[in-house]
Amino acid sequence: MRSAYSVETVRAAERELMARLPEGALMQRAASGLAAACAELLGRVYGSRVVLLVGSGDNGGDALYAGARLARRGAGVTALLLAPERTHPGGLAALRAAGGSAREAAGGALDGRAAEDGAVAAGVAELIRRADLVVDGIVGIGGSGGLRPAAVPLAVLARASDAVVVAVDLPSGVEADSGEVRGEAVRADATVTFGTHKPGLLIDPAREYAGATRLVDIGLRPHLPPTADLEALQHADVAALLPSPAAESDKYRRGVVGVAAGSARYPGAAVLAVSGALHGGAGAVRYVGPAGDAVIARFPETLVSAGPPSKAGRVQAWVVGPGVGDDAGVVDEVLASDVPVLVDADGLRLADRAAVRARTAPTLLTPHAGEAAALLGTSREEVEAARLPAVRELAARYGATALLKGSTTLVAGPDGGPVRVNPTGTPWLATAGSGDVLSGLAGSLLAGGLDALDAASVAAYLHGLAGRVAAGEGAPVGASEVAATVARVWRDVVGGGWAAPSAGY
C-alpha cells in the first residue's frame, strides 16, 4: 500500500524526528536524495547548467544544498533568489562555497554582479532558457493559495524552457493536501518528495504538475501514524483482496450479484453492467429489468427475471441505476433491501438521500464529476478542481461509501478514514459505457464479500488496468473490450506478473 499524509501530520512527524537528530540533518538527507535524482536526470553533471529557483523557506534550503552538491561535481549552478534577505543562510553559504552563484530573481545585485535597469529580468529569462536543469525550490509544504505574483514569471519561464524541471517536495503553487491548483504553478517533469507522499502528488490536477514522483526516505516513516490520509492499493494488496473459490464453494457461496439496470431506451447499459459483473468473481449474476433479451443474447449465463427486484430471488449485493432512465421505483426497491447496494448513473439522480442514510447495509455511490456535482449542488468544474473534498463531502452527506470517477478516481468511506486513490487507469477509459462495466465489477466484488471501500477500490484498480491493457500502446477501446480484458489483468495481478503500474506509485 502506498500512502500519503497531510501537511499537518508530516509537520508533526518531522518535529518528532528532528528532535532526535543534529540540527540540519534532515535537510541534508533531503538534499542528498534531491541531488542524486537531479544527477540521474542530467546524465552528465560536469559542465551542465543548473538554475535553482529559491524561495524564502526550507524548500529553498533543500534546493541550495542540492545545488551545492551538483556544483561540487562540476555543474555551473546559479540560484535565483526570490527573497534575498530571507534566503536559507546555510544553504546559500554552502552553494557559494561549492562555487555556485546567486542573484536576485526580481532585481538588484548579488555576488558583485551589476544590475542594470531592466537587465536583470532579461538575464534571468536567458539563464532559465539556457539551463539543462531547473530546480524548483520556490515553496513546498509551507505554501498555500497558488504562487505569489513575484514567483509567477519564474514558473512561466521554466515551463517555456527545454530544461528538465525538478520540483522540490512539491511543484510550487499546488495545494499539498488536496491536489487543487488555483492559479499559476510550476510544471515539473519530476518531483522529488521527502519522507512520504503528500495527497496532492497523487490527485489531479496537481498530479499533472508533478510529473514522475520519486520518494526520498528521510527516516520519517516510524513517526507517521499508522492511518494515512490517502492510500493507493498496489498489486499485492489487490491480490490479497480478490475473492477466490475454495474447494467447497458453489455458485451461491461465491455470491450472487443482482443487476437492476437498462431500459427499452438503454438496453446496452444493462449488457455492459452484466459484463462487468460476470468478471468480478460472483458465482452468478441475476439480471432484473426490461433488457433481459439483450442481456441473455449476449451473456446466456445470466439469470434473468422479468419481475421486480424484490421477487428476483436472493442476492448478496445489488447494482442499480445504469440506464434505468426515470424508473425511481426500482431504485427505491433496491435501496429497501438489506444487502450491500451500489448506486450508479440514473440511480444517483433517483436515490432518496434519506433512504440511503437510513440503510443499515453498506451503500456505494459511483458518480462521475457531473453526477457528483448534481448531488452536491455545485458545478462539475468545482468537483474536478477539488476532488478530495468533494468525495469526502459526498460520503459524509449520504452516510455511504463514495467512488468519484474521472482522471483520478477516489473512494471515500462514510466514517472518515483514509481515502483510496486509484493508481491505475488511462484517459482511454473515458468511453461510453465503461462506467457501467465498473459498476458491475464492483457490485460483483461486493457480492463476493468485500467491504464497500475494498470492492470499490479493487474494481477501480482492475478496471483501470484493463483499460490500459486493452488500449495497448494507445488505441481507442470500447467498454466491452475493457470488460473482456478484466480476466487477463486479474490473472496478472494474482500471479504478480506485473510491474508497478505507474512511476511514483
Ligand SMILES: NC(=O)C1=CN([C@@H]2O[C@H](COP(=O)(O)OP(=O)(O)OC[C@H]3O[C@@H](n4cnc5c(N)ncnc54)[C@H](OP(=O)(O)O)[C@@H]3O)[C@@H](O)[C@H]2O)[C@@H](O)CC1
Ligand atoms: N521540516 C523539515 O524537517 C524538513 C523540511 N524540508 C523542506 O522544507 C519545506 C518546508 O519548509 P518551510 O516550512 O520553510 O516552508 P516552504 O515550503 O519553504 O515555504 C515557506 C515559504 O514560502 C513562502 N510562501 C508561502 N506561500 C507561498 C506561495 N503561495 N507562493 C510563493 N511563496 C510562498 C513563505 O513566504 P512568507 O509567507 O514567509 O512571506 C515562506 O517563506 C518542505 O517542503 C521541504 O522541502 C526538508 O528539508 C526535509 C526536512
Ligand SMILES: Nc1ncnc2c1ncn2[C@@H]1O[C@H](COP(=O)(O)OP(=O)(O)O)[C@@H](O)[C@H]1O
Ligand atoms: N481522464 C480520465 N482518465 C482516466 N479515467 C477516466 C478519465 N475519464 C473517465 N475515466 C474513467 O472512465 C469511466 C467512465 O465512466 P462514466 O463517466 O460513468 O461513463 P459511462 O457513463 O459512459 O459509463 C470511469 O471509470 C472513469 O474513472
Ligand SMILES: [K+]
Ligand atoms: K517546490
